[in-house]
Amino acid sequence: MSNQHHQDDAGAPVATPTEDALPRRFADFETLGEALDYAAEGNRGLNFHDARGTLLRPYPFAQLRLDALDYARRLIAAGIRPEDRIAIVAETGAEFAALFFGVVYAGAWPVPLPLPTSFGGRGSYIEQLRVQLSSCDPRMLIYPPELAPMAGEAAALAGVEGIDWSEFATRPAPDAPLPSADAEAIAYLQYSSGSTRFPHGVAITHRALLNNLAAHAHGMALIGTDRCISWLPWYHDMGLVGCFLSPVANQVSTDYLKTEDFARRPLAWLDLITRNTGTSISYSPTFGYDICARRMSSQTKAADRFDLSRWRLAGNGADMIRPDVMQSFVDAFADAGFPATAFLPSYGLAEATLAVSIMPPGEGIRVELVEETQLSGAANDERRPQRFRAIVNCGKPVRDMKVEIREEDGTPLPEGAIGKVWCSGPSVMVGYFRDPEATAACMVDGWLDTGDMGYMSNGYIYIVGRAKDMIIVNGRNHWPQDIEWAVEQLPGFKAGDIAAFAITTPGGEETPAVLVQCRSSDEAERLRLREEIRERVRAVTGMNCVIELIPPRTLPRTSSGKLSRAKARNLYLAGEIKPYDVAA
Structure with a gap:
C-alpha cells in the first residue's frame, strides 16, 4: 500500500482534502463496489490518526480501491467464491477498509467482528468470536497481527482458517476476472450487537445499503465543505455504515480516532473537530458527549483549546438520548462556539441497515414530557405523585422509510399513542442469516418490528424505550x-x-x-x-x-x-x- 503522494515538503503526511472537483453523488449507485469506483475518481479519502489526533495515514479512496482490488484477487486465488463469508476483525484502519471492499469486489460477504473489550477478558472474547463464527460459517477469519493468539484460537475452535492480515497482504494477487455484482445480492452481514449466545447476522443487500446511505446524505443535507470525524467502532452499525460506508458512497473525507484511543483521551475527538477548517459532521451515543462534558474541568475555559463553531451536525444515536447530558455538553462547550442547534437526534438499527429517522438539520433537541405511567403501561396509582420523563424527538423517517406505531396485536395506533415501532422500506434487511425463525418473529409482509416502543407526533418519532428486552x-x-x-x-x-x-x-x-x-x-x-x-x-x-x-x-x-x-x-x-x- 503506497503512500508517497500524500506528504508535505517536510515529509509529514497530508490529509485528504475536504473539497473536491468531483461532482458529489448521493449514493445513487447499484452496488457498493461501484460507489468506491466513483469516489476513487476524486481526491477525498479516509484519514487515520493516533491517540493524540496526529495524522498517521491519509488513505485516498483511489488508493483504497487499488488495495481492495488486490485483496479481491488474493481471495479469488485462495478459492473464495461469491456468497462465501469472510470474517474480519473490525479494527479501525486502512487494512480493514481495504479487506472489507476486497471481499465485496470478490463477490463474497464481509462479516465485521468485534475487537476485545477492556473488561471482558481473553476467555469471553474467544468465546464471542467462536459463537459468531459458527453462526456465519465463514471460509476464513482475518485479523490484525496483535490479536493472533486470541483470534487464531477462536478460528481453530470454530474450524475456520485463521489468517493474520499482515501475512495475507504479502500474498501474490494474480490477475483474475471479478464476478459481476448485482444490486439484489447480499453486500455484507452485520452482527446486531446483541447476544453473545444467540447472535443474529443481519443480511443487507447492496440495494438496501445504498438506499440507506443516500437517505443519510439527503437527511443531513450534505454540503461541499462537510467532513466527517469519527471514533465509533467499525463492528457497530453506526460506525460501520454511518461513518465508514456512508463517507465512501457519498464521497466525504473522514478523520478517524480508534475507539480505544477515544476512551483514553476523549477530548482528542474535539481537537480533530477544532482543526477541521470546513464544516464537521460527527456522531456519538449520549455517553460520548457525557465523557467530554465531565472531562472539561471547570478551571479551563473550553474556548482556550477548542473551536467548535463549525460543527454543523452533532449526531446522537445508538442509545436513549438524555437531554440532561446534552445540556451539560452545551454548558461545557458553548464558550468554544458549540451551537446547540447542531445536535441531530436520530434513530436506527442494524435490521434497517442503519437510519430509520433523522432530525431535520438545525432543529436541535426537542423534548416532550410524558407521564411515567403511560410509559410503563402500569395503571396510575392515584396515591403516587405523577412523575414525568423527558422523551427526545428522534426526527422524521428518512427518505423511502415508512414508520407505524402498532398495538401488541398489530393494530395501527393513532397519533400520540405509545406502542411498538414498525418500519418498512427498501433498506430493511433481507432477514437474519440462516435463521428463518428469528426472521419470521420480527418481519411481517415487509414490515420490521423494531422491538422499540414509541409514538408519532406531527410526523416526528419519539422513542420511549424498548419492547424487546435489550x-x-x-x-x-x-x-x-x-x-x-x-x-x-x-x-x-x-x-x-x-x-x-x-x-x-x-x-x-x-x-x-x-x-x-x-x-x-x-x-x-x-x-x-x-x-x-x-x-x-x-x-x-x-x-x-x-x-x-x-x-x-x-x-x-x-x-x-x-x-x-x-x-x-x-x-x-x-x-x-x-x-x-x-x-x-
Missing part, C-alpha cells in the same frame, strides 16, 4: 439472557430464578436491574450471594447492576411458563415485587 448502557447492547445465564452458572441457582431488565434511574440514566429468587433465609448468606452475583454480572458485562434478592416463586410467567421480563419490570417498579432487605 439493555443498552453507554452505547453497548446487553441481552438480559446473557446476564441471567451468567448468574445461573453460580451454584444454587437455576434457569427461571433470574430476571434482568433495564430501569431508568431518577437522573435519567439506564441501568440494569437483576432480580434473583433466593431460597436462603440467612442474612449473612444473602449478603454473600448478592456480592457474588454482582461480581459475576460485572465480569460478563463490565457494568454495575442493581441486584435485588426476592422470595422464591415471585417472578411472573407467561401462559406458556416462560419468564415475563416486561411484567417483572412493571411489578418491580410498581413496588409489587418486594425484595428482601439485605443490609449493604
Whole structure:
C-alpha cells in the first residue's frame, strides 16, 4: 500500500482534502463496489490518526480501491467464491477498509467482528468470536497481527482458517476476472450487537445499503465543505455504515480516532473537530458527549483549546438520548462556539441497515414530557405523585422509510399513542442469516418490528424505550439472557430464578436491574450471594447492576411458563415485587 503522494515538503503526511472537483453523488449507485469506483475518481479519502489526533495515514479512496482490488484477487486465488463469508476483525484502519471492499469486489460477504473489550477478558472474547463464527460459517477469519493468539484460537475452535492480515497482504494477487455484482445480492452481514449466545447476522443487500446511505446524505443535507470525524467502532452499525460506508458512497473525507484511543483521551475527538477548517459532521451515543462534558474541568475555559463553531451536525444515536447530558455538553462547550442547534437526534438499527429517522438539520433537541405511567403501561396509582420523563424527538423517517406505531396485536395506533415501532422500506434487511425463525418473529409482509416502543407526533418519532428486552448502557447492547445465564452458572441457582431488565434511574440514566429468587433465609448468606452475583454480572458485562434478592416463586410467567421480563419490570417498579432487605 503506497503512500508517497500524500506528504508535505517536510515529509509529514497530508490529509485528504475536504473539497473536491468531483461532482458529489448521493449514493445513487447499484452496488457498493461501484460507489468506491466513483469516489476513487476524486481526491477525498479516509484519514487515520493516533491517540493524540496526529495524522498517521491519509488513505485516498483511489488508493483504497487499488488495495481492495488486490485483496479481491488474493481471495479469488485462495478459492473464495461469491456468497462465501469472510470474517474480519473490525479494527479501525486502512487494512480493514481495504479487506472489507476486497471481499465485496470478490463477490463474497464481509462479516465485521468485534475487537476485545477492556473488561471482558481473553476467555469471553474467544468465546464471542467462536459463537459468531459458527453462526456465519465463514471460509476464513482475518485479523490484525496483535490479536493472533486470541483470534487464531477462536478460528481453530470454530474450524475456520485463521489468517493474520499482515501475512495475507504479502500474498501474490494474480490477475483474475471479478464476478459481476448485482444490486439484489447480499453486500455484507452485520452482527446486531446483541447476544453473545444467540447472535443474529443481519443480511443487507447492496440495494438496501445504498438506499440507506443516500437517505443519510439527503437527511443531513450534505454540503461541499462537510467532513466527517469519527471514533465509533467499525463492528457497530453506526460506525460501520454511518461513518465508514456512508463517507465512501457519498464521497466525504473522514478523520478517524480508534475507539480505544477515544476512551483514553476523549477530548482528542474535539481537537480533530477544532482543526477541521470546513464544516464537521460527527456522531456519538449520549455517553460520548457525557465523557467530554465531565472531562472539561471547570478551571479551563473550553474556548482556550477548542473551536467548535463549525460543527454543523452533532449526531446522537445508538442509545436513549438524555437531554440532561446534552445540556451539560452545551454548558461545557458553548464558550468554544458549540451551537446547540447542531445536535441531530436520530434513530436506527442494524435490521434497517442503519437510519430509520433523522432530525431535520438545525432543529436541535426537542423534548416532550410524558407521564411515567403511560410509559410503563402500569395503571396510575392515584396515591403516587405523577412523575414525568423527558422523551427526545428522534426526527422524521428518512427518505423511502415508512414508520407505524402498532398495538401488541398489530393494530395501527393513532397519533400520540405509545406502542411498538414498525418500519418498512427498501433498506430493511433481507432477514437474519440462516435463521428463518428469528426472521419470521420480527418481519411481517415487509414490515420490521423494531422491538422499540414509541409514538408519532406531527410526523416526528419519539422513542420511549424498548419492547424487546435489550439493555443498552453507554452505547453497548446487553441481552438480559446473557446476564441471567451468567448468574445461573453460580451454584444454587437455576434457569427461571433470574430476571434482568433495564430501569431508568431518577437522573435519567439506564441501568440494569437483576432480580434473583433466593431460597436462603440467612442474612449473612444473602449478603454473600448478592456480592457474588454482582461480581459475576460485572465480569460478563463490565457494568454495575442493581441486584435485588426476592422470595422464591415471585417472578411472573407467561401462559406458556416462560419468564415475563416486561411484567417483572412493571411489578418491580410498581413496588409489587418486594425484595428482601439485605443490609449493604
